[in-house]
Amino acid sequence: MGLKLSKQDAEIYIPDGKSVEEALSRTTHVGIGAHPDDLEIMACHGILECYNNDEKWFFGIVVTDGAGSPRSGTYSSYSDAEMRKIRRKEQKKAAIVGEYSGVVLLNYSSSEVKEPNNYVKEDLKKILSQIMQPEIMYVHNLADRHDTHVAVTLRAIEALRELPEENHPKQLYGCEVWRSLDWLVDEDKVCLDVSQHENLSIALLNIFDSQISGGKRYNIATVGRRYANATYYASHQVDTYTSIIYCMDLRPLIKNRGIDAKSYILKYVNRFSSDVISRIERVGG
Numbered sequence: 001m002g003l004k005l006s007k008q009d010a011e012i013y014i015p016d017g018k019s020v021e022e023a024l025s026r027t028t029h030v031g032i033g034a035h036p037d038d039l040e041i042m043a044c045h046g047i048l049e050c051y052n053n054d055e056k057w058f059f060g061i062v063v064t065d066g067a068g069s070p071r072s073g074t075y076s077s078y079s080d081a082e083m084r085k086i087r088r089k090e091q092k093k094a095a096i097v098g099e100y101s102g103v104v105l106l107n108y109s110s111s112e113v114k115e116p117n118n119y120v121k122e123d124l125k126k127i128l129s130q131i132m133q134p135e136i137m138y139v140h141n142l143a144d145r146h147d148t149h150v151a152v153t154l155r156a157i158e159a160l161r162e163l164p165e166e167n168h169p170k171q172l173y174g175c176e177v178w179r180s181l182d183w184l185v186d187e188d189k190v191c192l193d194v195s196q197h198e199n200l201s202i203a204l205l206n207i208f209d210s211q212i213s214g215g216k217r218y219n220i221a222t223v224g225r226r227y228a229n230a231t232y233y234a235s236h237q238v239d240t241y242t243s244i245i246y247c248m249d250l251r252p253l254i255k256n257r258g259i260d261a262k263s264y265i266l267k268y269v270n271r272f273s274s275d276v277i278s279r280i281e282r283v284g285g
Contacts, residue, residue: 003126006119007107011088014102015095023102024130027059030169031138032124034113034152035066036091036105037208040098041222042175043138044201045192045245047098051200056135057101061127062091063120063152065107072215086210094207098200110148113155120152124159134169141174141181141248142265149178153250154261160254168254173247180225181246182232185275188268190247191233194226198243 003012003020014023029050031043039060040047050058066087067080078086088105095103106123113120128134139156140149153174160168173190175181181189194201205219206212212219229244248268253259 003130005104005106005123005126010107010123011105012102013092013095013105015092015100018101020102021130023057024059024127025132026057027101027131028056028135029058029138030061030128030131030134030136031058032061032063032152032156034063034110034140034146034148035069036062036087037066037094037205037211037218038062038140038149038177039091039103039138040094040201040204040208041218042140042177042245044194044204044226046136046138047100047204048194048197048201049136050101051099051197058098059101059131060091060095060103061106061124062103063106063108063113063155064110064148065105068110069211070215071210073213075210075214078210083210087208090208090210094204097207098204113148114151116154118155120155121159121162124156125163128159128167129163131167133166136171136173137169138173138175138247139250140177141179142250142261143181143248143268144174144178146178157250157253157261161257169251172249172251172254174250175247176225176245180229181248182229183272184246184248184268185271188248188271190249191229192245192247193241193243194245195230195242201243 012020029046031039031046033039046058050056065084067084071078112118139153144150205222226243229246230241231239253264
């Protein structure tokens, strides 16, 4: 296969044993996450949409090795090298349980991803060029408060801008991890229903024991946020869904290369600011 990635220890894992070419060509939903377990938090909608569905396939791309994660308890004495191994193993387990078309572990360090001129963009271009007309792509949102997450999204946008239009997703969603998107004004929210297969979405989060037992209860926090999003979605009507993920639409950034990420996200922030001020004024403030 001609997909040669930059890192010698990068890995392409196909759970059902198909060729890499077939796994990529059948893909309809793509998630690009910074760390092992990010896909299961932010791209859950795509995983559930494709689960047990021969017409739709989810493919995950994990950019970093996850070596710098906090750790305690059982994992408190683990070295960075040991954490890399365990997190890679957990990500591959998730790909099996979630029936992913495949998962690529690019194995960059966080510091490498944050350098504008690096090989991440080129690796993403190599992978995405073999996914023809993907339906939905999930990345981190540009208001995320984790530097590595934002850097990964910028590298993904750069890669997509240099690819032909047939490789562009019909939808590009910036999703929640290290910042909820509840603050977006309602008309800016993309709401993805993840009520189905709740047992599967919870099971996928629980696979990452190195994070949960290691000191971060992402499993509880993630599910709780999805429940909260569903309940607080509308104040004057009963709940329509039981679990929702909020996203922002990032596709304009690949359709119009003249738009820069800073000015694009600032429009969201300004609309939020105007909404807060107008509501106070409306009730006599």
